[in-house]
Amino acid sequence: MPDDRDDDALMVAVAGGNATAFRLVVERWSPRIEAFAARALGRRTDAEDIVQETFVRVYRSAARYTPSGRFGAWVFRIAGNLVRQELRRRRVRGWLTGNPAVSDESVLASLPAPQHFDADGPLRAAETRATLARALARLPDRQRLAVLLRHFEGLPLRDVAAALDVSEHAAESLVARGMRGLREILG
Amino acid sequence: MTDRCLEFWMLARLADEAVAGPETAAWRVHVGRCERCRLELDGIRATESELAALGAAEHARAQATSLGTWNRIQLAAERPALATRLPLRVAGFVRDLAAAAHPALAGATVAMVAGLAAGTWLAVTVDRSPVAAAAAEMYDTSNLLDAASAGLSTSYFDASDATAADTPIATPDDSAPGGQP
Numbered sequence: 517m518p519d520d521r522d523d524d525a526l527m528v529a530v531a532g533g534n535a536t537a538f539r540l541v542v543e544r545w546s547p548r549i550e551a552f553a554a555r556a557l558g559r560r561t562d563a564e565d566i567v568q569e570t571f572v573r574v575y576r577s578a579a580r581y582t583p584s585g586r587f588g589a590w591v592f593r594i595a596g597n598l599v600r601q602e603l604r605r606r607r608v609r610g611w612l613t614g615n616p617a618v619s620d621e622s623v624l625a626s627l628p629a630p631q632h633f634d635a636d637g638p639l640r641a642a643e644t645r646a647t648l649a650r651a652l653a654r655l656p657d658r659q660r661l662a663v664l665l666r667h668f669e670g671l672p673l674r675d676v677a678a679a680l681d682v683s684e685h686a687a688e689s690l691v692a693r694g695m696r697g698l699r700e701i702l703g
Numbered sequence: 704m705t706d707r708c709l710e711f712w713m714l715a716r717l718a719d720e721a722v723a724g725p726e727t728a729a730w731r732v733h734v735g736r737c738e739r740c741r742l743e744l745d746g747i748r749a750t751e752s753e754l755a756a757l758g759a760a761e762h763a764r765a766q767a768t769s770l771g772t773w774n775r776i777q778l779a780a781e782r783p784a785l786a787t788r789l790p791l792r793v794a795g796f797v798r799d800l801a802a803a804a805h806p807a808l809a810g811a812t813v814a815m816v817a818g819l820a821a822g823t824w825l826a827v828t829v830d831r832s833p834v835a836a837a838a839a840e841m842y843d844t845s846n847l848l849d850a851a852s853a854g855l856s857t858s859y860f861d862a863s864d865a866t867a868a869d870t871p872i873a874t875p876d877d878s879a880p881g882g883q884p
Binding site: 535538539542543546547548550551554555564567568569571572575576641644645648649663664666667668669670672673688689691692695696698699702 | 711712715716719721743746747750751753754755756757758760761762763764765766772773775776777779780
C-alpha cells in the first residue's frame with residue numbers, strides 16, 4: 517500500500533524506530549542512489565555497497581536529521597561522500613599497486629546501458645544513451661559527479677554543492693565544465 | 704559585450720533555467736542574433752535532456768532489480784555499530800575517543816609524533832657522539848679480551864668449527880717423531 521507521507525514525516529518516524537517508515541524511505545530513494553552510484557563508479561557491486569552503506573547511515577543518523585524538506589539533499593550528500601571516498605580509495609590503490617589500469621572509464625563504458633532501453637524506445641535513442649554513458653565515463657571524477665547530480669538526478673544546484681562539499685559557485689562551474697567536456701566528446 | 708559570442712559557462716547558465724539570473728537578459732539578446740551561439744545552446748539543452756532521460760531509465764532499471772536491497776540494508780542496519788561489537792574495554796576506549804572529539808585526538812597525535820621525532824633524534828645523535836663511539840669500541844675490545852681469556856671464543860662457532868678451532872696448530876717441532884730433541 518503506497519504511503520504518501522513526505523520524507524520528513526517518514527524520517528521522524530524512522531527516528532522513533534519505525535521499521536516500516538524506514539523501508540518506505542529505502543524503497544523510495546534506493547533506486548536513485550543506486551543509479552547515481554553505478555554511473556559514478558561503474559561497478560554494479562560497488563553501487564550496491566554504496567546504497568547499503570548510505571541507508572545504514574541514514575538509519576543510524578535519523579535522530580540527527582532536521583526536517584527541512586531537503587531529505588534528498590541530505591541523502592545524496594551521504595551517498596556523494598561515500599562515492600568520493602571510494603574514488604579516492606581506488607586512486608590510492610592504483611597508485612600503491614602501480615596498476616591504475618582498472619580505469620573507471622573502461623568499467624563505466626562496459627555497463628550494459630543500452631539493453632534496458634531497447635524495449636522502451638527506438639534503437640537510435642538507445643544508441644544515443646549508450647554514447648552519452650561512454651562520454652560521461654570519460655569525464656574527470658568531480659565533473660562527472662556534478663553533471664550526474666545536476667542533470668541525471670535533477671538536483672538543484674545548492675544540493676549538488678552540498679553533496680560535493682563545495683560552494684554553489686564551484687558546483688556551477690563543475691557542472692558547466694562537465695557539460696563542455698561532454699559536448700566536446702560527443703562532437 | 705553582446706556582440707561577442709558567449710562563453711560556454713554563459714550558455715550553460717542560459718540552458719539551465721534554474722540558475723539563469725538577471726544578467727542573462729543581454730545574453731539572450733545575443734543568442735537571438737547569433738546562429739553559432741543558438742546552435743551551441745540547443746546542443747547543451749539536448750544533452751541535458753538526454754542526461755535526464757538516461758537518469759529516468761536507470762532509476763527504473765534500479766527499481767526493477769532492487770528486490771534484495773531492503774533485506775541487505777535491514778540486516779546491515781540492525782547489526783550493532785562497531786563500538787558496541789567490540790569487547791567492553793575496547794568499546795569504552797573507542798567511545799571515549801569519540802567523545803573527546805578532534806582536539807584531543809589531534810593533541811595525542813602531536814604528542815606521539817613529537818615523541819617519535821625526539822627518540823629518533825636522540826638515537827642518531829647519541830650514536831654519532833665521540834664519547835659513545837669510544838665507549839662502544841672499548842666495550843667491544845674488552846668483551847673480546849674477556850672472552851678470549853675465559854676461553855669462551857669457541858662459543859661463537861658450531862661444534863665442528865669449535866673442534867677445528869681448538870685443535871692446536873701443528874708446528875714442525877710438534878709433528879716431528881720423537882718430540883723435543
